[in-house]
Amino acid sequence: MKCPACDFSLVPITVGKLTVDVCQGGCGGIWFDNFELKKVDDPADFEGAALLHIPIDERRVVDYERRRKCPKCPDLVMMRHFFSERREVEVDHCPGCGGIWLDAGELAAIRKENATEAAKENAAKAYLGRFLSQPFARSRA
Ligand SMILES: [Zn+2]
Ligand SMILES: [Zn+2]
Known part of the structure; x- marks a missing residue:
C-alpha cells in the first residue's frame, strides 16, 4: 500500500495483536483498518505507545491541503x-472501508485528548464521591 x-x-x-500500516522512514503517518484505532487510542494502552515513535524522514514534504485517497x-x-x-x-476517514489515516503526531494528540477526558471523569467521580459522603460525615459528627 502507498502512503x-x-x-x-x-x-x-x-x-x-494489532497490525497497522505505517509510513516508516517517510512522513510517519499510520493507517488503521476499521476499528483498529479503537484498540490503541487509550493512553493506558501500553502497546499503542510503540506507535508513538515512528522513524520519519524530516525532508519528506507532506501537503496537508491535498485530498487524500484511501490506500486500500x-x-x-x-x-x-x-x-x-x-x-x-x-483525521482522514475512508467512507468505503472505514479505515482511518493519522498523520505523524495525531495518535499522540488523540491519546492525550482521551487522557484529559479520563482525568476529567475521575475528577468528577471524586467530587461526586465527596459530595455523597458529606451527609454521612455530618451525621457521624
Ligand atoms: Zn507518508
Ligand atoms: Zn478505504
Whole structure:
C-alpha cells in the first residue's frame, strides 16, 4: 500500500495483536483498518505507545491541503473530520472501508485528548464521591 500523504510505501507493523500500516522512514503517518484505532487510542494502552515513535524522514514534504485517497480502496477520496467532539484532532476517514489515516503526531494528540477526558471523569467521580459522603460525615459528627 502507498502512503496517502506522501506516496511512500507503507510498512506493516505489529503491536500486540494489532497490525497497522505505517509510513516508516517517510512522513510517519499510520493507517488503521476499521476499528483498529479503537484498540490503541487509550493512553493506558501500553502497546499503542510503540506507535508513538515512528522513524520519519524530516525532508519528506507532506501537503496537508491535498485530498487524500484511501490506500486500500482505489479512487476513493477520504473525508477529513474531527476525531471527537472536542474538535482538536482532524483525521482522514475512508467512507468505503472505514479505515482511518493519522498523520505523524495525531495518535499522540488523540491519546492525550482521551487522557484529559479520563482525568476529567475521575475528577468528577471524586467530587461526586465527596459530595455523597458529606451527609454521612455530618451525621457521624
Ligand atoms: Zn507518508
Ligand atoms: Zn478505504
